[in-house]
Amino acid sequence: SLSRRRHILSPSLSRRRHMGFNNWTCVPQGTIQVIQTWGKFSRFAEPGCHCLFPICGEEIAGAISTRIQSLDVACETKTKDNVF
Numbered sequence: 721s722l723s724r725r726r727h728i729l730s731p732s733l734s735r736r737r738h739m740g741f742n743n744w745t746c747v748p749q750g751t752i753q754v755i756q757t758w759g760k761f762s763r764f765a766e767p768g769c770h771c772l773f774p775i776c777g778e779e780i781a782g783a784i785s786t787r788i789q790s791l792d793v794a795c796e797t798k799t800k801d802n803v804f
Contacts, residue, residue: 743772745780754781 746769747753753765758777765780772778 743774743778745770745772747783750785750787752784752786754784755779756781 745753745765747765747767749767751767753770755762755765755770755772755778761781762778772780
């Protein structure tokens with residue numbers, strides 16, 4: 721189910737409140753949420769508060785982290801005179 725998939729993608733990044741037919745989400749800094757309408761990509765939600773309309777089929781599909789991820793790579797090079 722979609723709600724289970726959303727929980728797997730971002731269990732703690734999606735804070736939502738239900739207000740009748742309106743729904744709002746607060747996107748934390750360092751993330752972008754993916755909004756879909758009737759299962760098709762609609763837009764990205766930048767950090768901040770956003771209003772969704774579930775009666776029109778809008779829902780959060782998941783969250784993407786925009787934080788910098790570093791990867792240390794050790795690479796040895798060899799020159800023509802065998803110096804490392």
